[in-house]
Amino acid sequence: MSEPGLDSPEKESEVGHYLRTLLESEVEGLLRQDSRGLVGEFRQQKLEREAAKNWDKFYKRNETRFFKDRHWTTREFQELIGDGETTRTLIEVGCGVGNFLYPLLEENLNLFVYACDFSPRAIRLVKSHPKYDESKVKAFECDITKEELRSITGNEVDIISLIFVLSALHPEKFKEVVSNLYRCLKPGGMVLVRDYGLYDMAMLRFGPGNKLGERFYVRQDGTRSYYFTEEELRQLFEGSGFVVSSNHYVSRQTVNKKEGINARRIFIQAKFMKPS
Template identity: 75%
Template sequence: MSELGRNSKDQKSCAVGHYLRTLDDSEVECLLRQDSRGLIGEFQREKLEKEAAKNWDKFYKRNETRFFKDRHWTTKEFKELIGDGETTRTLLEVGCGVGNFLYPLLEEGLNLFIYACDFSPRAVQFVKSHRHYDKSKIEVFQCDITKEDLSSKLSSEVDIISAIFVLSAIHPEKLKDVVCNLYHCLRPGGMVLVRDYGLYDMAMFRFGPGSKLGERFYVRQDGTRAYYFMEKEMRVLFEEAGFAVSSIGYVSRQTINKKEGINVQRIFVQAKLIKPLK
């Protein structure tokens, strides 16, 4: 099981993990149990791929706008979103869901015009039905970024692209084409902002035997999928598409809910990627 690697900060140690997370014995055992039944069969894997949009649309039908909280942390983590306040910049959000990223930005009064897309028609409709939806500031549309030319949906190249917990929902074999798709939407000097699930994130240990689609790639009970990134592979993925890496790394956050007795470590990969000037 290749994801069980030694902590690179301590070559003499037999500890499993990386520089932000060392696994305990129960967590190592959990990953071993996930492998005990092997991978889900090829027929089911292909079915999940074909029905990816359908499964996310069902997710939004079931949960509506209640599942994800509004993301009020984004301008703290990505100050590039703030700008000078005078120039109107264009932002493309891929995988916009129901608007938990874009509406907090507009509520802060940022001078942005936002393109937003999702491959769930129901999610797109939820964005349009939001009380703060404004056609002069938002253009939202349905798009499958694994298949469609995203740049053809835009009137011009954009200044910033956000991909927040989006790439992990895509089959790893399609990620290269998706990142190239993003590249062609961005103006030279523009930036892609990424945060996504990282290797050894708490959620990775929730999967049981019979849920594994591939290395670090899992299916949830509702048919949606999740991939857990290594920092290095995220770097290579974008560099091979022509991006320059401004910053990239694992980030650790604690999820605390005293009422439910939850105190767990989340691990994400966070990156800022620049399209070089020509």
């Protein structure tokens, strides 16, 4: 659930606790975003009702062509690797079409993966992959803002991944979702998060008429995106009982010579643990 081809940290340049300084033109752009006010309440409610439908349309248009496979996850989140002997359980929330799942399975990490998404089409595409193996993966449709994951996964899960997922949900649902995940984890279990950070290039590119709320926007196709701060993410998870293992911004420069784009991506990466 991210911008096309721009969610891989292959060329990261900086990691740390900071917020970037905006250029004058970028400040002016943020002011222009406010010039038409927020999207009206009627459309906001419609976007919330049709969130799954809009992502389903997204996958109908793009199928498996849109996102790059995420071959960087075990480098960034070494907790996924384990000891090679003990079978562990992972829930991938917002699995999309398997760009996180299948590169992970290729590494033979002795994981059983519950892969869920609220797009029925995405789940069908995951299951149609030639490497789909029900001895290693259970893919299923689920709206984590409404449904209890643990009815399927139980409450002894080792790891949960949230890779560009929370940002696609309405901010009012964040607390409920995080509490839902907490109940699935066994003591000592961990949630791995990577998502959009404040002043990311994609946030600055929105024009007037796309703003839903503070740091919350709608794209042209009806999918939505929220941009986090470190402190906000920390408070969200601590409020549900988690302990912070790490939580920081990640910055990298994206260069597309063909399109003349040289822009700065700001992500936020974190690990939260359920106390033992």
